[in-house]
Amino acid sequence: MSELAALWSELADIKDELAGRDWFMGTSGNLSIKVAQSGNFLITASGKDKRKKTNEDFLLVDANGNPAEETYLRPSAETLLHTEIYSRTAAGSVLHIHTVENNVISELFGDAGKVVFKGHEIIKATGRWEEDAELVVPIIYNHADIPTLTDEFSHHIHDDAGAVLIRNHGITVWGKTGLEAKKILEACEFLFQYTLVLNQQKAFTTKV
Ligand SMILES: CSC[C@@H](O)[C@@H](O)C(=O)COP(=O)(O)O
Ligand SMILES: [Zn+2]
Numbered sequence: 001m002s003e004l005a006a007l008w009s010e011l012a013d014i015k016d017e018l019a020g021r022d023w024f025m026g027t028s029g030n031l032s033i034k035v036a037q038s039g040n041f042l043i044t045a046s047g048k049d050k051r052k053k054t055n056e057d058f059l060l061v062d063a064n065g066n067p068a069e070e071t072y073l074r075p076s077a078e079t080l081l082h083t084e085i086y087s088r089t090a091a092g093s094v095l096h097i098h099t100v101e102n103n104v105i106s107e108l109f110g111d112a113g114k115v116v117f118k119g120h121e122i123i124k125a126t127g128r129w130e131e132d133a134e135l136v137v138p139i140i141y142n143h144a145d146i147p148t149l150t151d152e153f154s155h156h157i158h159d160d161a162g163a164v165l166i167r168n169h170g171i172t173v174w175g176k177t178g179l180e181a182k183k184i185l186e187a188c189e190f191l192f193q194y195t196l197v198l199n200q201q202k203a204f205t206t207k208v
Contacts, residue, residue, distance in 0.1 A: 011093075015050060018185075023189075024050035027050065028170065030043065030044045030077075031094070032093065033093045033178055034093065039086070041060070042058040044058055045059055046076050046077050059075060063087065064083060065079035065083040078096060081149070089160045091176060092176050092177045093175055093180070095172070096173075098170035101192040102171045106169070114138050117191045125183045126161070126187050137165050139165040139167055140166055141167055142167050149166070160176050161174060171185070171189075
């Protein structure tokens with residue numbers, strides 16, 4: 001199998017898994033994986049139902065996000081976020097999803113500009129192993145203009161792995177590999193769900 005075919009299959013597997021969690025509501029979400037050395041990456045085609053598996057799910061783009069081969073497919077509308085992450089880090093994969101939980105958390109903590117988690121075992125999935133490790137997820141405004149959104153997003157790209165919430169839009173995570181990006185995504189969504197359930201329980205117990 002060629003390197004490209006292997007990467008296609010890896011990204012398709014990630015897409016299948018995330019689809020199994022119903023994390024691509026209303027055609028939302030975009031995923032990419034980098035082809036080592038070349039600067040090119042495979043990215044989801046724009047506007048597709050990402051729950052479906054087809055031969056046209058991904059296209060190859062160059063480091064500027066332009067199609068690297070003849071195609072009628074359009075790369076994701078948010079390709080610029082992916083190019084920005086790849087240009088500033090050694091990330092190998094970028095994943096973006098919209099969930100009710102990540103949207104509600106982004107709204108609850110949006111005015112603070114970040115949500116901070118501490119004292120959760122699952123923080124280790126993000127590569128922080130100290131007992132008092134903190135996971136800080138920045139929250140930025142959802143600029144409709146993608147270059148403006150990317151500019152604000154870029155202030156939060158400090159490492160080869162990371163996560164940023166876009167308010168009332170979704171989360172974008174990246175990691176050195178597809179597996180690392182998926183682990184960070186799952187850890188974040190776990191923590192978002194935990195926070196919402198805990199707050200609901202607290203509200204309930206203060207009422208009774
Ligand atoms: C229908 S969701 C809105 C989209 O603009 C976007 O936020 C998204 O996640 C999917 O866009 P896409 O161009 O398919 O990658
Ligand atoms: Zn989106």
